[in-house]
Amino acid sequence: MKKYKFVGNSELLQFIDPKLMGHHIKSTKDIENWIKINHQKFDFNVEITATFVIDLDFNLLINDRHSEHIVCANGKEVFSAGEITFKLLKNKTIIISKITNQSTGYCPSSASWDAVKISLEKTDILFPEFFTTFFEFRICEKCHWINVIKDEYFVCLNDNCQNELPKNEI
Ligand SMILES: [Zn+2]
Known part of the structure; x- marks a missing residue:
């Protein structure tokens, strides 16, 4: 577990x-x-x-x-x-x-x-x-922003970052 x-x-x-x-x-x-x-x-x-x-x-x-x-x-x-x-x-x-x-x-x-x-x-x-x-949560590897994934959109929602997020769960 x-x-x-x-x-x-x-x-x-x-x-x-x-x-x-x-x-x-x-x-x-x-x-x-x-x-x-x-x-x-x-x-x-x-x-x-x-x-x-x-x-x-x-x-x-x-x-x-x-x-x-x-x-x-x-x-x-x-x-x-x-x-x-x-x-x-x-x-x-x-x-x-x-x-x-x-x-x-x-x-x-x-x-x-x-x-x-x-x-x-x-x-x-x-x-x-x-x-x-x-x-589904993803933590951005670049800026550590906690993202909630919507519509399979794997991009950091921090406007100053927009780094690609990992597809697999943390
Ligand atoms: Zn980020």
Whole structure:
């Protein structure tokens, strides 16, 4: 299983604090508790989106969506990272309705789904078959800009660079 090191802005490292690391979610009950304790509010779709990482023990850790992945992971390496959306169904069950690998801090590949799946299968939470949206990241070898690839366009989006990006995943 591929481990991902933090590759984002090093200024974020100063925010790492064991007290702010992600909440370990083992069950739907844990999601309910997290929502209550953190005063999270469901949006008009009856959904709440959070930041998540999968730690190297295959645990799902979540934080408020405005917090950084590096803080959620307490500065450590991860097996995956992204955004996770919980939906409250009419029967009051909470499920995972959306999940992505959107983390410019860790740039996990879509193949990191395998680790997400292992982690979620340890819980009683219903989840999608794969990332509902996924991104391909490339770090420019010349200027180190973190690029999100769109439409198979492998050129650095830093206007001052425009270097060709590697076709293969990092
Ligand atoms: Zn570049």
